[in-house]
Amino acid sequence: MNKITIDPITRLEGHGKIEIFLTQDGDVANAYLQVPELRGFEKFCQGRPVEEMPRITTRICGVCPGAHHIASTKATDAVYQVEPTPTAKKIRDLFYCAHMIHSHAAHFYVLAAPDFVLGPTSNPKERNILGLIAKLGTEIGLEVIKHRAFAQEIQAVIGGKATHPVCGLPGGMSKAIIEEERKDFEEKAKSLVDF
Amino acid sequence: MDKLKLALYWAGSCGGCDVAVLDINDNILKLADIADILFWPIALDFKYTDVEGMDDNYIDVCLFNGAIITSENERIARLLRAKSKILIAFGSCSCFGGIPALANFSNSADIMNYSYIAAPSNDNPTGTLPQVLTKVDEGILELPALYDTVRTLAQVVPVEYFLPGCPPPVSLIIDLVDKLAKNELPAIGSTLTPEKTVCDECPLKKENKCISKIFRPHELIPEPERCLLEQGIICCGPATRSGCGAACIKAGMPCRGCFGPPEGITDQGAKLVSSIASIYDAENEDEITRMVNEIVDPAGTFYRFAMADSILRRKRFQEKTHE
């Protein structure tokens, strides 16, 4: 049977390969998506201290480390049966909102938008973020870059680093935010809402 | 000057090193000015066949992130090595094994079994495991083999430069882009970071005090401005290369060593043990034993990011004996 192999699949986080088998007439007989990777977090996290999980599981994905960080942090709350303080909850929420903005901006502009804006039939060499900026103009490109950077900066101030944050502890957060930082976040958030 | 031909790849990785390249923000436009990017799976649509079709040494510089975990990781490492004049191990997974090398405390069979069968979130009553070759109605499907031991890039192919960090910080990536633009790379074999330790960059004060009790990070609200290690919280700063500006410590958390060992140190964990032992305030052997026992998971802490690069490399398993 003839087959078309797409290897690697691109513009997403993670490894993948697609095999499409064709009939004699060239119709699709069947298609398989394969994931040719496994690191084994399920196994190698065993034996590590629970409070280290928020710092280890972030490495599951560098596009959405904030999600793994907060999920693990909540798991440590549950293990110790502690309720985070209202302030800690707010800082976690703030961090997570910034994370969602970065992750969505990265997904939309870098990973997905080239398919919609340049189209599936466009030249594969140009069907990417650089082609997108070339088509939409540097001005819009710089706005996108600036606003994703805002979301990354908010996470870095709260979490130590945007990729990979370290601030979550059972029952709380390792770092408070100061008034100056809060004001800066507010400015950035307003600009993000407008954007 | 002709534009540089650049490739970026991820082997056993998380994608954070690729996001770090995006995080250089408007400098990415500068990068696009000086370089044509020929391969970058997270962002561009080129395939392995495109790389296979290139002449040897066609690529000027390849930034390779991720550890070598599968036969595919190794195959692409060899492919990109052959096609690239300069190969840079980018990020801690590529330099030292990184977090994926915690798998070297286990082995591929146990990882497969747990991940696909034993873990409570699985629903796999037939115990099906991924196979390298699988026969389906239409033909054969092939997956890479999962290796028992996670390796660094340099353990598989020769590497010209190392840029550690999990991920490498934006400032060091911009510095690298600058050096590429000016063709000013240092001597082959160099690590593209400052040579000091995280302690040298850390704003907290060391008073050369000894410790008599170890605390886990959530067991103590540390005094601000005082070295965490001297308050009894295990911090890997003394045995870790600088470059991050002590990022974690500034967020109130101890260093976990993601930049790997400083210049001239081969085994990060051994260096940490000696640094920590030297500040123990123990009167007798019993106290030393008590304090050592207070460190939860010493191996997984001291070798958090550099297990593959350590002298030990992996946990040794005893040969199975007949029961």
Ligand code: SF4
């Ligand atoms: S070094 Fe860190 S950021 Fe880079 S791929 Fe490895 S886990 Fe991800």
Ligand code: SF4
């Ligand atoms: S041991 Fe840690 S907290 Fe202390 S000075 Fe070094 S990096 Fe800073």
Ligand code: SF4
């Ligand atoms: S403080 Fe340590 S763990 Fe944190 S970024 Fe720096 S080297 Fe890595």
